[in-house]
Amino acid sequence: MTLEAAADANYGNAASGSSFYAAMRILPAAQREAMFQIYSFCRKVDDIADSDGPREERLAALQEWRDDIDSLYRGNPPPRLADYVASVKKFDLKREDFLAIVDGMEMDVPQDIRAPDMATLDLYCDRVASAVGRLSVRVFGLPHDDGIELAHHLGRALQLTNILRDLDEDAALGRLYLPREGLLHAGITNDDPARVIADRALPRVCMPIADRAKMHFAKADEVMARNKRRVVRAPRIMGKYYHAILDLLIARGFAAPREPVRVSKITKASIVFRYAFI
Structure with missing residues (x-):
């Protein structure tokens, strides 16, 4: 799923109290509206990928979204994207990033992802998370090069954290996002999700992924540190919340x-207060 359809995944759900809502509510109205549009799009296509409908129907539904994105950028937006026109123009949102998100969702549809090689896992993270970031940094107003770099690192940090957090939930859906190379290095030679998550060697697979996520968080922090505070307030809140996870x-x-982990309300509040207001 895309940061749980973008953060609460993956940068996600607009429900009050979520990390996404907390980060976005501090934005000016036009930026806030654009961000909720981006994440509404993510949620809708993610729901298609995660549904239990026939795979052929899910593929067709995702193709309809591609067609609608194309119509939006040709100047003939379908009703469900009519409100996006102003945001696309104001923030120069790129067609290819919306399409990349759909492509990422589709990676789970023909068959469930199970132990992808590292290159495929990175492509998946780029599509379902960093592509969302590339749209987002345009809304936040970061310079182009720093925006692309931030989207690369923060998107991957958030998605890898999601993968580690959702091991059991994903396995119940028949999915396993841990990389094949890591499994083999730990001596795990099958890709059955239920068996893998019960294997005693699982920590040897997960800790290198956690280290990789920490590296991406550190790189993202470097980018944010050299940019104006006002343009990185929202991604800082998201980053700190997910680093806490x-x-x-x-x-x-x-x-x-594995017991589920949850960031306490006090920690959430302190993150928002520190990076939104201080």
């Missing part, structure tokens, strides 16, 4: 049984 996962460990 990663820290909790590492402290808990990855051996079965």
